[in-house]
Amino acid sequence: MSARNSNSADDTRIAEILNQIMQFAAGDLRARGSLKNDGSVLDGVIAGINILGEELEARITQLQQTQQETAESELLFHSIFDSVQDGIIVADATTKRFLQVNAAICRMLGYTREELQKLDILAIHPPQDISSIERIFERIVQNELSVLTLQMMRKDGSVFQAEINTSKMSIKGVPCMIGVFRDLSGQLRLEQAEELARHDGLTGLFNHETFKVLLANELERIQRSGTSVSLLMIDIDHFKNVNDTQGHLAGDAILHQIGQLLQNSARTIDSVCRYGGEEITLILPMTNSDEAMQMAERLRIMVEKQAFDCSNGNSLHITVSIGVASYPLHAQTLTALIDVADAAMYAAKHAGRNRSCFPYSAC
Amino acid sequence: MENVQTVKVAKVWLGDDGIARVVHVPDVDLTLADAQETMAAYSRATGGNRCPLFVDTRRMRSMSRESRHYYASAEAAEVASAVALLVDTPVSRVLGNFYRGLSNPYLPTRVFTNETDALAWLQGYRA
Numbered sequence: 168m169s170a171r172n173s174n175s176a177d178d179t180r181i182a183e184i185l186n187q188i189m190q191f192a193a194g195d196l197r198a199r200g201s202l203k204n205d206g207s208v209l210d211g212v213i214a215g216i217n218i219l220g221e222e223l224e225a226r227i228t229q230l231q232q233t234q235q236e237t238a239e240s241e242l243l244f245h246s247i248f249d250s251v252q253d254g255i256i257v258a259d260a261t262t263k264r265f266l267q268v269n270a271a272i273c274r275m276l277g278y279t280r281e282e283l284q285k286l287d288i289l290a291i292h293p294p295q296d297i298s299s300i301e302r303i304f305e306r307i308v309q310n311e312l313s314v315l316t317l318q319m320m321r322k323d324g325s326v327f328q329a330e331i332n333t334s335k336m337s338i339k340g341v342p343c344m345i346g347v348f349r350d351l352s353g354q355l356r357l358e359q360a361e362e363l364a365r366h367d368g369l370t371g372l373f374n375h376e377t378f379k380v381l382l383a384n385e386l387e388r389i390q391r392s393g394t395s396v397s398l399l400m401i402d403i404d405h406f407k408n409v410n411d412t413q414g415h416l417a418g419d420a421i422l423h424q425i426g427q428l429l430q431n432s433a434r435t436i437d438s439v440c441r442y443g444g445e446e447i448t449l450i451l452p453m454t455n456s457d458e459a460m461q462m463a464e465r466l467r468i469m470v471e472k473q474a475f476d477c478s479n480g481n482s483l484h485i486t487v488s489i490g491v492a493s494y495p496l497h498a499q500t501l502t503a504l505i506d507v508a509d510a511a512m513y514a515a516k517h518a519g520r521n522r523s524c525f526p527y528s529a530c
Numbered sequence: 531m532e533n534v535q536t537v538k539v540a541k542v543w544l545g546d547d548g549i550a551r552v553v554h555v556p557d558v559d560l561t562l563a564d565a566q567e568t569m570a571a572y573s574r575a576t577g578g579n580r581c582p583l584f585v586d587t588r589r590m591r592s593m594s595r596e597s598r599h600y601y602a603s604a605e606a607a608e609v610a611s612a613v614a615l616l617v618d619t620p621v622s623r624v625l626g627n628f629y630r631g632l633s634n635p636y637l638p639t640r641v642f643t644n645e646t647d648a649l650a651w652l653q654g655y656r657a
Contacts, residue, residue, distance in 0.1 A: 202591055202592060202621060204557055204591045204619075204621065206618075206619040206620070206621075207620065208620045209620075210619065210620055210621050211619065211620020211621050211623060211624045212620070214592065214620070214621040214624040214625065215624040215628075217592070218595075218598075218624065218625075218628055221595040222595065225595060
């Protein structure tokens with residue numbers, strides 16, 4: 168090859184090399200130069216550039232794959248983050264400002280995401296709790312607390328109780344607190360509703376249905392333990408007359424006061440129930456017939472001595488008739504126990520009222 | 531010269547001096563499969579023993595990325611006590627120096643343009 172041709176061939180190869188480099192610079196790393204294997208320096212340069220292209224292409228592919236995996240991971244995180252029912256807040260542990268909030272906490276507090284992300288931890292609690300919230304926050308940061316129940320404040324100023332689970336972690340080098348919030352309002356309302364369903368609205372005592380359940384439970388218990396239970400069936404004497412002379416509001420007021428008197432005088436293990444109308448029962452666990460009679464008489468005397476407010480400016484003295492029955496002495500089933508206590512109460516009425524009676528015996 | 535193994539891209543044997551040799555055929559474009567075949571031949575030639583390794587790359591035209599990384603892997607590094615690469619053309623110099631850059635830092639590796647110097651250096655790594 169002549170010197171001129173050789174130079175021309177080299178120029179061509181140099182141009183190809185430059186073109187390959189320009190393609191790399193434009194982002195196309197697939198360009199490869201062809202080797203003549205003629206032992207020339209240009210061949211070596213091309214081999215080196217080809218290797219450079221291969222290595223860069225492989226590393227960029229790996230980087231793109233990692234970025235794709237990261238993007239998918241973030242998408243999955245955000246899907247879960249915004250679909251859970253509990254509220255989640257990620258806050259800067261130093262400034263207490265919110266970094267991320269999920270859809271559930273926004274609904275819970277009544278803010279949009281944009282509004283909430285401008286706030287900090289102190290803004291979502293009642294103002295009067297601020298100093299204690301700051302102390303609590305420090306305790307969480309010091310790992311002294313992780314689960315707690317706090318009052319939260321919505322955007323409209325209304326307050327509710329929430330259970331909060333906290334954890335700490337560093338995110339992109341920033342120490343953060345993560346709080347998972349569960350609104351307890353619904354749970355509390357359910358508990359309140361359940362409680363209301365067990366109680367009589369007027370007197371606050373256990374209602375008729377609850378009485379039967381409590382008595383059945385007690386009978387089941389003593390069948391295992393071999394002890395006894397007694398039942399007092401209490402009826403207000405001349406209650407119809409009270410309603411007729413003082414009015415039904417007075418009757419309700421007196422019923423309420425008698426219920427409270429009996430409740431406050433009973434032992435903590437006893438259950439005071441409104442059986443119906445003007446009848447009140449007391450379930451006395453671990454109480455034999457003699458002890459039950461003593462209790463009946465004590466209560467009867469307390470009622471007799473009490474002046475009851477009719478809520479119309481008048482007050483009245485009321486008496487009660489009490490039937491006293493014990494299991495297993497007087498009856499061996501729940502129904503029988505109630506029946507004999509009821510019969511004993513009627514016996515007390517027929518014997519003159521304002522007294523306590525056992526079944527099948529003179530009062 | 532013991533146990534000479536011939537594969538598609540090279541001849542492999544254990545010299546009387548205890549130095550294993552891999553001499554590539556001219557104009558070879560080395561693939562991963564070629565590299566694996568050559569490594570298997572090396573193991574047969576050396577009986578699985580670690581030896582100093584002399585590799586003649588002077589006529590090699592190219593190596594795939596996979597084959598470069600395979601030769602530079604920990605698995606390959608375990609079978610040799612040292613590696614001397616003989617180069618002469620600019621292409622083989624580039625390949626040899628790139629391999630040296632990739633190779634295990636605990637595997638002594640040098641690039642030579644002279645066979646005598648290469649073998650002399652490897653003598654110091656015989657068992």
